Amino acid sequence: MKIIVLGGGVAGVSTAWYLARSGHDVSVVDRRSAVGDETSYGNAGMLSYGYTSPWAAPGVPFKAIKWAMQDMAPILISPTSFNLRTAKWMMQMLGQCTEGAYRINKARMLRVSQYSRTCLNELIQELSLDFDHRAKGTIELFRSQEKMDSIGADIESLRNCGVRHEVIDQAECIHHEPALANMREKFVGGLRFPEDETGDCNKFTAALAEKCRSIGVKFILDTTVEKLDAVSGRVTSVHTSKGEMIADAFVVALGSYSSFILNPLGFNLPIYPIKGYSLTIPILDPSRAPQSTVMDESFKVAVTRFDDRIRVGGTAEIAGYDLSLDKKRRKPTEFVIQDLFPGAGDVSKAEFWCGLRPMTPDSVPVVGETPIRNLFTNTGHGTLGWTMSQGSARLLRDVINGKQTDIDTEGLSIYRYVN
Numbered sequence: 001m002k003i004i005v006l007g008g009g010v011a012g013v014s015t016a017w018y019l020a021r022s023g024h025d026v027s028v029v030d031r032r033s034a035v036g037d038e039t040s041y042g043n044a045g046m047l048s049y050g051y052t053s054p055w056a057a058p059g060v061p062f063k064a065i066k067w068a069m070q071d072m073a074p075i076l077i078s079p080t081s082f083n084l085r086t087a088k089w090m091m092q093m094l095g096q097c098t099e100g101a102y103r104i105n106k107a108r109m110l111r112v113s114q115y116s117r118t119c120l121n122e123l124i125q126e127l128s129l130d131f132d133h134r135a136k137g138t139i140e141l142f143r144s145q146e147k148m149d150s151i152g153a154d155i156e157s158l159r160n161c162g163v164r165h166e167v168i169d170q171a172e173c174i175h176h177e178p179a180l181a182n183m184r185e186k187f188v189g190g191l192r193f194p195e196d197e198t199g200d201c202n203k204f205t206a207a208l209a210e211k212c213r214s215i216g217v218k219f220i221l222d223t224t225v226e227k228l229d230a231v232s233g234r235v236t237s238v239h240t241s242k243g244e245m246i247a248d249a250f251v252v253a254l255g256s257y258s259s260f261i262l263n264p265l266g267f268n269l270p271i272y273p274i275k276g277y278s279l280t281i282p283i284l285d286p287s288r289a290p291q292s293t294v295m296d297e298s299f300k301v302a303v304t305r306f307d308d309r310i311r312v313g314g315t316a317e318i319a320g321y322d323l324s325l326d327k328k329r330r331k332p333t334e335f336v337i338q339d340l341f342p343g344a345g346d347v348s349k350a351e352f353w354c355g356l357r358p359m360t361p362d363s364v365p366v367v368g369e370t371p372i373r374n375l376f377t378n379t380g381h382g383t384l385g386w387t388m389s390q391g392s393a394r395l396l397r398d399v400i401n402g403k404q405t406d407i408d409t410e411g412l413s414i415y416r417y418v419n
C-alpha cells in the first residue's frame with residue numbers, strides 16, 4: 001500500500017519506520033528541511049515510562065493558581081494569546097481533573113508508554129542508533145520534608161498501576177547521582193523510577209530517518225501540508241506547497257498543528273500547543289554533571305545528561321502558537337542547573353530553545369483509525385511524545401495492517417472526540 005505520513009517529528013518518522021518495515025511504500029512530508037526539527041528537537045530527553053501521568057489531575061486547578069503566583073512559575077498563561085479556543089480547551093482540561101477521569105487517562109497513557117519501552121528496546125537491539133541513550137533510571141527530587149511526606153497518594157497510584165518505583169533518602173539520591181553530593185543541603189530525598197531511560201529525541205529521529213531511507217522511505221521536505229481532500233468517506237489526496245499527492249492511506253502526525261488539517265474534515269480534535277523551553281549546555285566537568293535525569297519537583301524542571309551535554313527543560317506556557325524566545329523564560333532552567341549541578345556545564349554557551357507540546361485535554365495521545373477509512377492519526381502526545389513514540393507507532397502499524405494489536409486500543413483513537 002502507498003502511505004503518506006504527514007509530519008516528520010518523532011511520531012511521524014517512527015510511524016514511517018514501522019510501516020515501511022512491514023512492506024508498505026511510505027513517504028513522509030514535512031515543512032522543515034530536516035526531520036525532528038520542531039517539538040522533537042529540544043525536549044527534556046526523558047523516556048518517562050514510570051513518570052507517565054496526565055496533566056489534568058484532582059487538585060491541579062488549585063495548584064495551578066498557586067504556581068502562577070510563584071516566582072519562576074512552572075505554569076504560565078499569556079493574557080495576549082488568550083482567546084475563545086484557549087478558554088474552551090482549558091475548560092475541557094479542567095473537566096478531566098476528577099478522580100475518575102484521572103484514573104482512566106493515566107491507565108490509557110501508561111498502557112502506551114509501558115509498551116513503548118518494550119518497542120524502543122527491541123528497536124535498539126535490531127538497529128544501531130546513536131542518540132546518547134542511557135538506561136539508568138530517573139529521580140524526582142524533593143527539596144523539603146513536607147513535600148516528601150505528602151507523596152502518599154502518588155505512591156499508591158504507582159503501586160496500583162504496577163509501576164516500579166523507590167522512595168529514596170538523600171544518601172541514596174547521591175548514590176545514584178554522585179554530583180548531588182556537592183549540594184546535599186538543597187534536597188531531602190527523592191522518588192526513583194528505575195525503569196526510566198533518557199536520550200536525545202532529535203538525534204534519535206534523525207538516526208531512525210536514515211534507517212528509513214535505507215529501506216526505501218522517501219522524505220519530501222521543505223513542503224507544507226495545506227489540506228486533505230476527502231470524497232465518499234475516503235481521503236483522495238493531500239494538497240501541499242509542492243502540489244497534490246495521492247496515496248492509498250494517510251497518517252496525520254503533525255504535532256500541535258494536527259487539528260488544522262483534521263478539523264476541516266469535520267472533526268473537532270482539541271489539540272492545543274503548550275509551550276515549553278529548554279537549555280542545552282556543553283559539559284565542562286563531567287564529575288559535576290548528572291548521570292541521568294533529575295527532575296526538580298519544586299520547579300518542574302528536568303535536568304538530563306546526554307553524552308557531552310546537559311539538557312534542562314521545563315515550563316508550561318499557554319501562549320498559543322507563539323514561538324518567540326523571551327529571555328526571561330531562561331530563568332527557571334538556569335536556576336535549577338546552577339543550583340543543583342554548579343560548574344557542570346558552560347551556561348554562557350547554552351542553546352536556548354522553545355517548542356509546542358501537542359496537548360489533548362486528557363493528556364492521552366490520539367492514535368488509530370478515524371471515521372474516514374483510509375485516514376489515521378498518531379498525534380496529541382503532549383508532554384510525553386518521546387516516551388510514547390515507539391509504542392504508538394507500532395500500535396498504529398498493526399491498526400493499519402488490520403492485525404491484532406499487542407495492547408488494547410480502547411480510548412486511544414479520535415473516536416473519543418467524535419459525537
Ligand SMILES: Cc1cc2nc3c(=O)[nH]c(=O)nc-3n(C[C@H](O)[C@H](O)[C@H](O)COP(=O)(O)OP(=O)(O)OC[C@H]3O[C@@H](n4cnc5c(N)ncnc54)[C@H](O)[C@@H]3O)c2cc1C
Nearest residue numbers: 007009010011031039040044046225255276384385386387
Ligand atoms: C520543553 C519540552 C520538554 C519536553 N520533554 C519531554 C520529555 O522529556 N519526554 C517526552 O516524552 N516528551 C517531552 N516533550 C514532548 C515531546 O517533545 C513531544 O510530545 C513530541 O516531540 C511530539 O512529537 P510529534 O512528532 O508529534 O510533533 P513534532 O515533533 O512537532 O512533529 C510534527 C512535525 O510536523 C511538521 N508540520 C507541522 N505542520 C505542518 C504542515 N502544515 N506542513 C508540513 N509539515 C508540518 C513539523 O515541521 C514537525 O516536524 C517535551 C516537550 C517540550 C516542549
